[in-house]
Amino acid sequence: MDYILEMKDVSKCFGEVEALRHVNFAVGRNEIVGLLGDNGAGKSTLIKIVTGYHRPDSGEIYFNGQKWTDVSVAKARELGIETVYQERALADQQPLWRNIFMGRELANQLGFLDVRKMKQETRNLMIGSMGFTSSAVSPDSIVRTFSGGEKQGVAIVRALYFQAELIILDEPTMGLSLSETKKLLDFVRDIKQAGKACIFIDHNVFHVYSVADRVVVLDRGAVAGEFLTKDITLEQLMEKMYRVAQTGSMD
């Protein structure tokens, strides 16, 4: 398989605590990988290494086949790794178009904005990708008036628009209503449709199972198992998750 991201034998300690122990983890070029695990299993440490926030103590990481040597948050973004953070992603009091182009405004060499083009692109994205059909919402709508699911959608569409290769969703369904969650999961399927890769982290096995191609289960800093969702039923996966939580082993 053609991998966009490969982590080989990665370990990370914080003082005495072994947050990650010899983890092998990979994401295919057009694959949605669900990352499951209890609190403290090492999910966020793994993500923070991928986004360049932490440096691993040992092990190797490859992105697009290139070995990572000196990776920072800015470098990871430049490579096309985009993280969609809950709540923190948007500037609430600003109109939609300013949020879509946040930090990457379309401007000429002197820095003067092409407002018309940004609004037009925003309108296209709204109709094409975000599924906003109501006439009450325009590129000038203030983001604060959107629902939680719509806000997450804006952040995901923004990442897609800027050609992110790997989109990381960290607990995106937290605090969302049922219908908003459904909308969000549709956005995740759009990532697959767009030919991009995604790491989807969630507590909810059901959500992860319904969109992921592959599920990786972390437990106490190590990979406890991984499954292709087409090879396993939801019941079997839940059974295994439960066993891991109880005994620390899949079988």
Add this chain to the structure above:
Amino acid sequence: MSSVEREVSQAMCQAEPEQGGLLRPIKRFGLQIGIVVVALIVWLAFLVGSPRTFLSFPIYQAFMSTTPFFTIIALPLTLVIIAAEIDLSFPSIMSWGMTAFFLVFGVTNSLELAVLACLLAGLAAGLLNGFIVTAIGIPSLVATIGTQFFWRGVVLVITGGNGSSLISTQGTILHDGLVGRLGGRVPAQMLWAILVAIVVWVFLNRHRFGAHVYLVGDNVESAKLMGVNVARTKMLVFAIVGVAAAFSGLVASLEVLYYWPTLGEGYMLSTLSSVFLGGTSVFGGTGTIFGTFVASFIIGAINAGIVASGLTGFWTQLIYGLIIVLSVSMHAVLRRKLV
């Protein structure tokens, strides 16, 4: 062609005309419409109160000659407050700029160099504010109270508390260009205030810098995550206020042809109340140049109105203080209501 691109191009063909009718502009420009209505009410009240004064030109000439002194600072100060910071040091920077003016003028006898020194002194003071806030991490409220006393102290130490005459500038291009009377009637400083308003508006609304000012004030965390250079943006807004304060100090001194070391002391309240009355949120993230511009003339009119209606000057502070408290409270309430 990826599916996003395909969807985008499909959407292009379906793009429908904007809907929403009359309500949308009212919602979007509500605050600006509101401030114009307030301005009209204030004007009508004065017109009814003392029609003789307010139906003749001299009162408007008086507005246009004194209001720009604080309009010119209030406009860039709007950027600072949108960026969720505050600057209380500008009254002292007005005076510090003129001290630098006379220091250089005394040595070189060149007006051009003196003006340059004045603006550079303002720039330096603004950058110092920005440095203390962004690099050292002191809240701007505290940092600029400190620099306010510091620059006033510098001025008093250098001047020994003595003023200087600017009589010699009479008839120069500098004097005519900054405070002359166009057609014998319109004060040049009014045109400078309009020019500053246009330039600041363009940079706030049509430039990357202004986009970042809004983002930094709205959600500094997400601005950082999206690659906005927060420290540079804040440095710049403080620097611009510094230059504007020095410029305004120069204009105000030229108007009266005399530099008092206490220059700027009366401008704190009128400048701040212009920004807040104009609809800029004290919490950062929202505010308009148009609002500040109109509000500064309301503040100027209230000043004249207090005198015209026979109240003593002691009332001005009371009324400005009230305006600040009322307008920030009103916006805080509106903010909760509108959502």
